[in-house]
Amino acid sequence: MSTVRGARERARIEITAAIKDEAKKQLAAEGAAKLSLRAVARELGMASSALYRYFPSRDELLTALIVDAYDSVGAAAEAAHRAARAEDAPHLARWLAVTRAVRGWALAHPHEYALIYGSPVPGYTAPRATIGPAARVGLVLIAVVVDAHRADALTLPPLAGDLRDEAERMVTDIAPDLPPEAATPLIAAWSQLFGLISFEVFGQFHRVVENREVFFREAATALARTVGLPGA
Amino acid sequence: MSTVRGARERARIEITAAIKDEAKKQLAAEGAAKLSLRAVARELGMASSALYRYFPSRDELLTALIVDAYDSVGAAAEAAHRAARAEDAPHLARWLAVTRAVRGWALAHPHEYALIYGSPVPGYTAPRATIGPAARVGLVLIAVVVDAHRADALTLPPLAGDLRDEAERMVTDIAPDLPPEAATPLIAAWSQLFGLISFEVFGQFHRVVENREVFFREAATALARTVGLPGA
DNA sequence: TGTACATCAGTGAACGCGCGTTCACTGATGTAC
DNA sequence: TGTACATCAGTGAACGCGCGTTCACTGATGTAC
Numbered sequence: 001m002s003t004v005r006g007a008r009e010r011a012r013i014e015i016t017a018a019i020k021d022e023a024k025k026q027l028a029a030e031g032a033a034k035l036s037l038r039a040v041a042r043e044l045g046m047a048s049s050a051l052y053r054y055f056p057s058r059d060e061l062l063t064a065l066i067v068d069a070y071d072s073v074g075a076a077a078e079a080a081h082r083a084a085r086a087e088d089a090p091h092l093a094r095w096l097a098v099t100r101a102v103r104g105w106a107l108a109h110p111h112e113y114a115l116i117y118g119s120p121v122p123g124y125t126a127p128r129a130t131i132g133p134a135a136r137v138g139l140v141l142i143a144v145v146v147d148a149h150r151a152d153a154l155t156l157p158p159l160a161g162d163l164r165d166e167a168e169r170m171v172t173d174i175a176p177d178l179p180p181e182a183a184t185p186l187i188a189a190w191s192q193l194f195g196l197i198s199f200e201v202f203g204q205f206h207r208v209v210e211n212r213e214v215f216f217r218e219a220a221t222a223l224a225r226t227v228g229l230p231g232a
Numbered sequence: 233m234s235t236v237r238g239a240r241e242r243a244r245i246e247i248t249a250a251i252k253d254e255a256k257k258q259l260a261a262e263g264a265a266k267l268s269l270r271a272v273a274r275e276l277g278m279a280s281s282a283l284y285r286y287f288p289s290r291d292e293l294l295t296a297l298i299v300d301a302y303d304s305v306g307a308a309a310e311a312a313h314r315a316a317r318a319e320d321a322p323h324l325a326r327w328l329a330v331t332r333a334v335r336g337w338a339l340a341h342p343h344e345y346a347l348i349y350g351s352p353v354p355g356y357t358a359p360r361a362t363i364g365p366a367a368r369v370g371l372v373l374i375a376v377v378v379d380a381h382r383a384d385a386l387t388l389p390p391l392a393g394d395l396r397d398e399a400e401r402m403v404t405d406i407a408p409d410l411p412p413e414a415a416t417p418l419i420a421a422w423s424q425l426f427g428l429i430s431f432e433v434f435g436q437f438h439r440v441v442e443n444r445e446v447f448f449r450e451a452a453t454a455l456a457r458t459v460g461l462p463g464a
Numbered sequence: 465t466g467t468a469c470a471t472c473a474g475t476g477a478a479c480g481c482g483c484g485t486t487c488a489c490t491g492a493t494g495t496a497c
Numbered sequence: 498t499g500t501a502c503a504t505c506a507g508t509g510a511a512c513g514c515g516c517g518t519t520c521a522c523t524g525a526t527g528t529a530c
Binding site for chain 1: 351
């Protein structure tokens with residue numbers, strides 16, 4: 001009841017994809033703010049009004065691109081994690097594989113990266129549909145640490161006194177299997193990973209860091225240390 | 233020969249400032265992409281063409297705002313550093329004071345923050361005039377670490393073999409007084425600080441971190457540890 | 465101090481542009497009998 | 498299998514909008530003598 005579809009349905013899927021692809025091209029060429037339905041339609045050889053059969057507004061198209069981007073980087077992180085797990089790599093190696101995959105995706109898709117990890121688009125508020133996809137990378141990082149913890153391989157500094165409540169709340173929300181000591185380091189590392197990547201993608205390392213692969217590997221290793229992974 | 237000026241010159245300074253202030257307001261309301269000369273002029277009760285007496289183009293106005301923003305956050309960091317130094321605070325306390333000042337500025341000026349640390353504005357490339365101001369925060373972070381090093385209070389892990397060349401190049405460029413072991417951790421911490429701040433300002437901590445002050449203090453302390461500051 | 469001229473701020477109309485969105489329409493595809 | 502009708506994709510014109518930038522101009526401020 002799925003593979004065989006009418007011409008209409010198949011066309012709809014293909015054209016929706018074509019619109020998103022062309023929109024991504026324009027994203028790469030001009031940035032999110034300049035993304036325009038008319039330009040997309042023009043490039044596709046359609047009347048601009050025709051796009052309204054596929055997306056009810058420009059914002060809805062943007063949302064679709066955002067969801068796609070989160071899913072794309074999330075899938076890259078998950079694939080790297082799966083592969084490292086499959087070959088039973090040490091926990092540090094898994095962490096490095098995942099972070100390297102996220103960085104690689106960001107460098108390969110800088111404008112989609114900017115769309116989801118750069119400045120929020122003015123006047124646009126992310127709808128609920130983005131919440132799930134947005135969490136995927138973070139969940140992979142958590143999974144790496146949870147695996148290490150299950151193997152009794154996590155070493156973390158003790159909690160500061162006034163952090164205990166917040167740490168317990170956070171750990172309950174995001175990773176109930178972990179001890180509360182892991183919460184702050186993990187969330188911090190998550191945001192700091194994107195600090196490293198954003199500075200590289202957005203050009204702040206220009207004339208500062210030359211050998212970016214080596215630098216990133218080293219910084220990501222230090223990050224692994226802060227979340228208590230062994231061998232870091 | 234400076235304080236006393238003609239009416240023209242004084243008016244020019246005042247009106248230039250008024251234009252930038254109004255532009256910052258619109259930045260806060262709509263974001264950089266929507267910043268328009270016409271809207272600024274309208275709000276100021278001038279003809280839009282009049283702005284061209286002050287800024288030769290929209291991009292030049294944007295550049296002025298970018299330089300102002302870098303200078304503003306740089307000055308905040310420097311002031312915090314100066315104060316901490318004046319009371320002879322421990323090195324860790326200085327680091328925390330500086331990072332807290334940067335975070336405070338970012339939270340108080342989220343759109344100016346986005347302008348300089350968010351996605352690059354499409355089609356706009358930062359001119360040389362921004363390079364100096366853009367470096368100020370980084371220089372303060374370096375200064376904190378240099379002070380600690382002069383007091384023989386820096387403890388850093390040894391360099392990975394294949395990082396030595398790059399580390400020596402970086403340390404020569406940015407802080408010739410420091411040992412090469414400090415280069416990667418320092419640059420990483422610099423970018424990671426903005427990772428922490430960006431996630432908070434751009435809303436990624438929504439429903440994840442509640443007690444943001446405490447969380448930040450803890451994360452910034454861990455960051456100080458990675459650059460070798462004592463007492464962290 | 466007064467006059468003649470140069471400089472400059474600010475005006476308002478105009479240029480050409482691209483945008484998002486709506487609407488009545490045509491013609492092709494799908495569906496029920 | 499064939500026919501009548503419903504559904505849907507796509508068109509093209511139009512709406513109203515705001516934008517950056519240019520230009521010839523007016524009138525006020527500054528300067529040289």
